[in-house]
Amino acid sequence: MADLFIRGATLQGRTVDVLVEGGVVLDVLAHDPARCIEAAQVRDAAGLVLLPSLVDVHVHLREPGLEYKETIATGLTAAAHGGFGRICCMANTKPVNDAGAVTAFMLGQAKKSHPNGPWLHPIGALTMGLKGQDMAPLAELAEAGCVAFSNDGLPVLDSERFRRAMEYAADLGKMVIDHCEDPFLAPGTGVNESALTARMGLKGQPSVGEAAQVARDVLLAGYLKLPVHIAHVSCREAVELIAWAKAKGVDVTAETCPHYLCYTQDAVRGYNTLAKVSPPLRGEDDRLALIQAVNEGVIDFLATDHAPHAMHEKEHPFEEAPNGISWLDTALAKCWELVRAGVIGEERFVMAASTGPGERFGLGVNRFRPGDPADIVLFDPDAVWTVTPEALHSKGKNALCLGETLRGRVVAHYLAGVAVI
Incomplete structure (x- = not known):
């Protein structure tokens, strides 16, 4: 059983399904709406950019x-x-x-x-x-x-x-x-x-x-x-x-x-x-x-x-x-x-x-190939939000874009297949 199954994400213009097991990418497959994978966690990623x-x-x-x-x-x-x-x-x-x-x-x-x-x-x-x-x-x-x-x-x-x-x-x-x-x-x-x-x-x-x-x-x-x-x-x-x-x-x-x-x-x-x-x-x-x-x-x-x-x-x-x-x-x-x-x-x-x-710099690299570290971001390119001090997790509120309305936000982040947000 896979640890994580990401379904229907967009990877550089392609709709894909991603399988993660043991902290690494197990496979990246062309999306199949009928595909049913047994996994500890299933994430529907329709409309989300996979990075x-x-x-x-x-x-x-x-x-x-x-x-x-x-x-x-x-x-x-x-x-x-x-x-x-x-x-x-x-x-x-x-x-x-x-x-x-x-x-x-x-x-x-x-x-x-x-x-x-x-x-x-x-x-x-x-x-x-x-x-x-x-x-x-x-x-x-x-x-x-x-x-x-x-x-x-x-x-x-x-x-x-x-x-x-x-x-x-x-x-x-x-x-x-x-x-x-x-x-x-x-x-x-x-x-x-x-x-x-x-x-x-x-x-x-x-x-x-x-x-x-x-x-x-x-x-x-x-x-x-x-x-x-x-x-x-x-x-x-x-x-x-x-x-x-x-x-x-x-x-x-x-x-x-x-x-x-x-x-x-x-x-x-x-x-x-x-x-x-x-x-x-x-x-x-x-x-x-x-x-x-x-x-x-x-x-x-x-x-x-x-x-x-x-x-x-x-x-x-x-x-x-x-x-x-x-x-x-x-x-x-x-x-x-x-x-x-x-x-x-x-x-x-x-x-x-x-x-x-x-x-x-000799750090981990994920190219979404089998065996790559499952360091994965799901990004909603259409999420609209305003940059306010309260919206920032950093103590540094000195964002140049403070007050701007941005389009796009991280909605999920996995490192070695483990959710960190």
Whole structure:
């Protein structure tokens, strides 16, 4: 007897039945209304989209140290309801995740609150305290369970140090993820350098400050013949450099985020701190370049850069408010607007948001083939809901789409065949 029988779901345009047993996909069959399968649980999925659980390789959880913004438990709950089965959390906690004990604490908290998932995969600090100087104990962090290393939010400007970190990480079978911004060219003001922000009296971050660091990273990766992953790409110039590097055979992957695909710098009008993020929202030309790059595979992955903050912090004057957007609850529904409109194909979306990052970082991948982990999302593409603070499971209510009416919502989520919502 199967553990789970999902009947009549839509998988990339096909209506299918799915059998799950022992935590894995047993079979995926063309839907037959007359089919009767004995299973411990039968789920009628007519009208629902069948997706593999999403994999988010760029999340900020605030535990330890800043639990008033987010805890590991609340972040994982938001992930479950948002369709994410695996999330990779950055190291900028207090204390910084630059020691195996911090990694072990994070994993322990995740296991305690969500024993059946979603699964937490810590990303260790590249340098001690994220200060860009002394290298963190990468071997210790890897042994404790870190899947990659990053100084996210505080780039390593010293190229020699960055090179050595790439080499050491590669020796451990891990990869470096880089936040590409030159803080001298692009201080973290959270807005694009443009005529709009100049009129608003705000100091902006030019896209060249991002692109310059991308150029360094891909040149180093090519020279060393080592992999590198570029975080939260926001501008056309960075896309062009990544495309050039890939054409040269450099082992580089890159991600972008829902806010760069769905919004532009116009969102900061009225000094809207919910749109303050680093790298900043750019112009329409950049947004269109990013969409094209996702469709062409130049941008490999979609990641949220989920950055929860307390709303009282976002209510500060614009220049004092923290950078970041809360996304785990809403990213799938917001990105599905692009899929529904045909702007990004469903197959490409699944590759970018699930199977691609899962493969790159050595995490579980479900392609709905026999033996694949039964990490399954049932998504109602027609469910209409309004994004209110009460509708969000994350402690971070600082969603850029706050107040918007979205169409599409996760109605069931299984990890290894076990329901997690």
